[in-house]
Amino acid sequence: MIDKIKEHIALVEAFSTATKAEVEDFRIKYLGSKGLLKEFFAAFKNVNDDQKKEFGQVVNTLKNAAQDKVTSLKEHIDASQEISGVYGDLSRPGAPISLGSRHPISIVKNKITSIFSNIGFNVSEGPEIEDDWHNFTALNLPEYHPARDMQDTFFVQTNPDVLLRTHTSSVQVRYMEDNQPPIRTISPGRVYRNEAISARSHCFFHQVEGLYVDKGVSFADLKQTLEFFTTEMFGKSKIRLRPSYFPFTEPSAEVDVYWGLETETDYKITKGTGWLEIMGCGMVDPNVLKNCGIDPEIYSGFAFGMGIDRIAMLLHQ
């Protein structure tokens, strides 16, 4: 009998499985209510007195070995299921995800911001829902100013003080309120105007506006900056400035870049003139500087602003 039990101890110690069902069968076989251990313990009373001590020891050894085996096999199976369970092996390298592509508007915006950051401009951003002061009044567009009609505005609810910004000049106002010159910043962002939607225009679109304020900034600096920009952006350095009007700049100009008339597409996009209108610009009106807490007796500046959706259409067909 003792030898038989010792054989079982060896079997128990050698036992191994990877399934919970087999562990359970094993447990029932040894530790179950009709299991082998029950049998051996029941046999104890019939064992000769001189063997009782050894018998008791081997049965207990078998019992402990069986219990330890069940516990350790269960732990092992649980741990390996965590790794290869519903999530698979969490330590495996990820499956490669094929790259997406950037939207043409983002490509153009990034190109513009990198050109200007190369010459010392930083990027500033502001809220798309604006108040009247930052979008209009601070920019020399008081209430009832007819030039407000240039920018058909979406108002938020019925409050005329809360609106969707019509240009990112509002960000420049915020920037000047928070910073003293020297200022070199460009403000990219989405803007909104209540205009008819067509293949060439939408009621929301994207702008990049620029602002440079320092001592002694002149119109010549503006022109040089724009020339640098068009050369970097389009590979075209010939520009012309046509007199124009914006309430926040004086003097103001419209910037055309000479695109050329080499291909049929050139004819189409320049309407047969070879010139392409790309932005508005001008010297910041002293009133605007004053409104934003900058002394126009000491400082002057230039500003420009362009819509980037058409540029994106142009460059990406």
Ligand code: PHE
């Ligand atoms: N804010 C003007 C617009 O949205 C563009 C502009 C910016 C013009 C700065 C001049 C100077 O049309």
